[in-house]
Amino acid sequence: MGRKRSGRRPGRPDTRQQILAAAREIFAAEGYERSSIRRIATAAEVDPALIHHYFGTKDKLFLEAVEAPFDPKTVIPEVFGPGITDVGERLVRAFIGVWDSPNGTRAEAFLRSAVNHPFMSKLVEQFILNHIIKTALNNLDAEIDHVSVRGSLIASQLLGLAVARYLVKLSAIRDLSPDTLAKIYGPTIQRYLEMDLTDLHLPPSD
Amino acid sequence: MGRKRSGRRPGRPDTRQQILAAAREIFAAEGYERSSIRRIATAAEVDPALIHHYFGTKDKLFLEAVEAPFDPKTVIPEVFGPGITDVGERLVRAFIGVWDSPNGTRAEAFLRSAVNHPFMSKLVEQFILNHIIKTALNNLDAEIDHVSVRGSLIASQLLGLAVARYLVKLSAIRDLSPDTLAKIYGPTIQRYLEMDLTDLHLPPSD
Numbered sequence: 029m030g031r032k033r034s035g036r037r038p039g040r041p042d043t044r045q046q047i048l049a050a051a052r053e054i055f056a057a058e059g060y061e062r063s064s065i066r067r068i069a070t071a072a073e074v075d076p077a078l079i080h081h082y083f084g085t086k087d088k089l090f091l092e093a094v095e096a097p098f099d100p101k102t103v104i105p106e107v108f109g110p111g112i113t114d115v116g117e118r119l120v121r122a123f124i125g126v127w128d129s130p131n132g133t134r135a136e137a138f139l140r141s142a143v144n145h146p147f148m149s150k151l152v153e154q155f156i157l158n159h160i161i162k163t164a165l166n167n168l169d170a171e172i173d174h175v176s177v178r179g180s181l182i183a184s185q186l187l188g189l190a191v192a193r194y195l196v197k198l199s200a201i202r203d204l205s206p207d208t209l210a211k212i213y214g215p216t217i218q219r220y221l222e223m224d225l226t227d228l229h230l231p232p233s234d
Numbered sequence: 235m236g237r238k239r240s241g242r243r244p245g246r247p248d249t250r251q252q253i254l255a256a257a258r259e260i261f262a263a264e265g266y267e268r269s270s271i272r273r274i275a276t277a278a279e280v281d282p283a284l285i286h287h288y289f290g291t292k293d294k295l296f297l298e299a300v301e302a303p304f305d306p307k308t309v310i311p312e313v314f315g316p317g318i319t320d321v322g323e324r325l326v327r328a329f330i331g332v333w334d335s336p337n338g339t340r341a342e343a344f345l346r347s348a349v350n351h352p353f354m355s356k357l358v359e360q361f362i363l364n365h366i367i368k369t370a371l372n373n374l375d376a377e378i379d380h381v382s383v384r385g386s387l388i389a390s391q392l393l394g395l396a397v398a399r400y401l402v403k404l405s406a407i408r409d410l411s412p413d414t415l416a417k418i419y420g421p422t423i424q425r426y427l428e429m430d431l432t433d434l435h436l437p438p439s440d
Contacts, residue, residue, distance in 0.1 A: 142402050143349050149402045156404070180398060180406035181418060187402070188394020192386060196348050196355045196393070198362070200386035208434050212387060216422050228414050 044082055047072045051093040056150040060090060060158045090159070094151045097135035098126050100160045108167035115168070115221065117214030123186050124206045127194055139190055156183050174225050181220035189213060250288055253278045257299040262356040266296060266364045296365070300357045303341035304332050306366045314373035321374070321427065323420030329392050330412045333400055345396055362389050380431050387426035395419060 050072035054063045065086055069076040083089040091099055103126070107118045127135050142152040161179030165172055172178060189209070192198045204212070256278035260269045271292055275282040289295040297305060309332070313324045333341050348358040367385030371378055378384060395415070398404045410418070 140349065143346065143397060146403075152402055153404055176406040177410070180404040183404060184394040184398035184407060185391055185422070186394070187397045188390040188392070191349060191393045191397055192390035196358055197352075198359055198386040198389060200382040201390060203437065204383070208436070211434060212426075212429075216391070216425070219422070220418075223418075228417060229411075230414070231409065 043072075043074060043078065047074060047079055047082060047089075048093050051089055052147070052151060055090060055093060055154060056147055060154045065089070087159075090155075094148075094155045095134065095138055095141065096155060096159070097131045097138050100163050104160070104164050104167055108164045112168060112170045112222070114214065114218070116216065116218030117210045119182070119186075119217050120189075120210040120213045121206060123189070124209060127190060128206070132194070135190070136194055139187070139195065156180070172221065174230055177225065177230060178220055182217050185213060185216050185220070249278075249280060249284065253280060253285055253288060253295075254299050257295055258353070258357060261296060261299060261360060262353055266360045271295070293365075296361075300354075300361045301340065301344055301347065302361060302365070303337045303344045306369050310366070310370050310373055314370045318374060318376045318428070320420065320424070322422065322424030323416045325388070325392075325423050326395075326416040326419045327412060329395070330415060333396060334412070338400070341396070342400055345393070345401065362386070378427065380436055383431065383436060384426055388423050391419060391422050391426070 047068065051063075051068050054068050054071055058067070063086070065076050065079050068089070069079055072079075079089065083092060103122050107122050108115060110118070126132070138152075141148045157176060157179060160183075161175060164179075165175060189201070192201045193209075201209075253274065257269075257274045260274045260277055264273070269292070271282050271285050274295070275285055278285075285295060289298060296302075309328050313328050314321060316324070332338070344358075347354045363382060363385060366389075367381060370385075371381060395407070398407045399415075407415075
C-alpha cells in the first residue's frame with residue numbers, strides 16, 4: 029500500500045491482494061459491522077463490483093482477510109443446532125476436528141498470526157465475536173446473557189488447548205484422544221456458557 | 235556456537251551467553267533431570283566452576299536459560315501451602331499478579347518465544363512440568379494422580395487466559411478484574427486438579 033496512488037486501478041494480478049490489504053485495514057479500524065464493501069473499495073481504489081466479483085459477500089471477504097482456517101457457518105449448526113445440552117463436548121470435538129484436519133496448518137498460521145501481530149489480533153477478536161459467537165448463539169435454542177464475556181471465556185480455553193496441544197506441544201495433552209479431550213474440556217466450555225454471572229459486577233450484558 | 239572451537243575458553247564477556255546457549259541445547263535434548271552442570275560445561279567448553287560462579291545452582295541456570303518470567307519457588311508456597319481448598323482461585327490470582335507486574339513484559343516475551351520456537355517449547359514444557367507442577371505438588375498436602383496430565387490441563391487454561399488477555403487482547407477479558415477472573419477460572423483449575431480421571435483410559439499415572 030506504500031505506492032503512489034493514481035486513481036482507480038483496473039483488475040490486475042495484485043488486485044486481489046490489494047483488496048485484502050485494504051479490507052484488513054478497514055475491518056481492524058472500523059469493526060466488521062461498520063465496514064462496508066464500498067468503503068473497502070475506496071481504500072483499495074477499485075470498483076466495489078470488483079470486490080463482489082473476487083470475493084462474493086462481505087462475510088466471505090472477511091474470512092479471506094482474516095485467513096480463517098474454516099468457515100464457522102459450516103461447523104456451527106452441527107455444534108449448536110442440537111441444543112444447549114452437551115454443546116461444550118460437541119464444540120471441543122469440532123474444534124479438534126479442524127486442527128487435526130488438513131486445515132490444521134492454516135489454523136496454526138492463523139493462531140501464530142493472532143499472537144504475533146497486534147493488527148491481526150483485532151481481526152481475530154472480530155472473527156471470534158462476530159463470526160463464531162453470534163452465529164453460534166443464533167443457532168442455539170436458549171437465551172444467553174453476557175454474550176461477549178462468555179464467548180471470550182470459551183475462546184480462552186480453546187486458544188489454550190490449541191497452544192498447549194499444537195504450538196507448545198505439551199506431551200501429556202498431545203497424547204490424549206479427541207474423545208478424552210472432549211470429556212475433560214466439554215464441561216469447562218459448558219460452564220462458561222451457562223454459569224451464573226450475577227454477583228461478579230460485570231459491565232451491562234450485551 | 236558456530237565458531238571454531240579450540241579448547242576450553244577462559245571467562246570472557248560472551249562466556250555467560252555461551253553457557254546459556256549450551257544449557258538450552260542440553261536441557262532441550264536431555265531434559266532437566268538428566269542434564270548436569272558438568273555436561274553443560276563440556277558443551278560450552280568452560281570449567282564447571284565457572285557455571286556455578288555465574289549462575290549458582292542448576293535450578294537457577296535453568297530459569298535463566300528458559301528466560302522464566304518469575305521464580306516459581308517464590309510464588310508456589312503461597313498458592314499451594316494453604317492446602318488444596320481454593321488452590322485454583324489462588325493460582326489464578328498469582329498468575330495474573332505476575333502478568334500485571336513489571337515482570338509482565340518478560341512473561342509476554344516468554345510466551346511468544348514458547349509459541350514461535352519449537353526449540354523453546356521443549357524448555358517451556360520442562361519449566362511447567364519440573365519447576366512449577368512438581369514443586370507445587372510438593373507443597374500440597376494431598377495425593378494427586380496423573381500429575382503430568384493435570385498439570386498440563388491447568389497450564390492449558392492459564393496459557394489460554396494469557397493469550398486471550400495479554401496477546402490477542404480480547405476486550406471482554408481485558409476488562410475483567412483479577413478478582414472476577416479468579417472467581418471464573420478458579421473452579422476450572424480446581425476441577426483439573428481434583429476431577430476423577432478414571433474411565434478416561436489415560437496412560438498409567440505418574
